[in-house]
Amino acid sequence: MRISELSAKSGVAIPTIKYYLREGMLHQGEQTAATRAEYDETHLRRLRMIRALLEVGRLSVASIKQVIAAVEDESLPVRQVLGTAHYALSPAVEPEPGEEWRSARAMVDDLIDELGWDVTESAPTRDELAQTIVRMRQLGVPVDLRPYVEAARRLVAEVELNTIPFDGPRDAAVEAMVLGTVLYGRALDTLRRMAHESESARRLGV
Amino acid sequence: MRISELSAKSGVAIPTIKYYLREGMLHQGEQTAATRAEYDETHLRRLRMIRALLEVGRLSVASIKQVIAAVEDESLPVRQVLGTAHYALSPAVEPEPGEEWRSARAMVDDLIDELGWDVTESAPTRDELAQTIVRMRQLGVPVDLRPYVEAARRLVAEVELNTIPFDGPRDAAVEAMVLGTVLYGRALDTLRRMAHESESARRLGV
Structure with a gap:
């Protein structure tokens, strides 16, 4: 697809896509003419991931660059790649x-x-x-952190880790870990605030 | 206490304290001379609250102003005050x-x-x-949000709401609600990332 279609499908403006290309956060498309390149589903997915980390995870562009570098670095042992990605999320x-x-x-x-x-x-x-x-x-x-430790342990061990393909290609595992951490984290935080609103309304009897 | 002591105890720089005073986020001290004012524990507590919302909650100064306005507005029904505070946190x-x-x-x-x-x-x-x-x-x-709904419901109903003094003065209830939402939320998110690191290390067998 052309850059205009990539922009429409991802919801990311063309100048922003060009910025990500320059910064190495998005891999180059296939050059088909001097001023024209073709992009594919891998570009669309990467843009959606960047957007999720920016908007849902509220990560900085600098942190996202670190995460992407970790996903792409094939020279590091897996544990270190996961560690780098984890630490960029903190x-x-x-x-x-x-x-x-x-x-x-x-x-x-x-x-x-x-x-x-x-x-x-x-x-x-x-x-x-x-x-x-x-x-x-x-x-x-x-x-008193015990109930929080227990909730975190259970959600991670019983749900989130099962969404990560540890036996597949490494970049897929790291990407799934990063997306799971950010997206489930935001969902949980939002649900907690909803439960707060609901439960406090009940206790106030209104 | 003088503003220098308030600054030392709160860890907030004097120019920042003066900014909060100008913006109405911190109530004025008692004027004891033309260029001197006395501050007390209520000022220290407010500064600590602002700092927690900024650093732990990562809220913007604009959102914190909304939260403080909700805490202080005595003309609104309680449910509306809690709602305003909740919405400023989102x-x-x-x-x-x-x-x-x-x-x-x-x-x-x-x-x-x-x-x-x-x-x-x-x-x-x-x-x-x-x-x-x-x-x-x-x-x-x-x-699959069910495990997250269940964790959120349980933490809020069984732990967090019990830290809020609903029968005390209204500003104390709203303040406790805001602090609980932000501080327990951050603790839970951090513990989830720790559990992620630990559990993925285990599954990778390293």
């Missing part, structure tokens, strides 16, 4: 000086040990959770 | 033309009907979930 969090931070981070490390979870020492999710715990404590929000 | 989503969108939005409306959830017709969460479903379908991610 917001950057600066550790803060002081005892509040140290204590929250120790709580996170202890939790992961107790659960026996295989999360690397350098995973940015550790600092991300520590930051949330610091804020909870400062604001008097009860820090 | 990202703006543009409905898209075409059948894919209509079908996804109908699926959302049917789901809410079946569940008997009390979610208003104009709740932005309906379009937000529709957008996620459109992307899932386009990208071949299975759209």
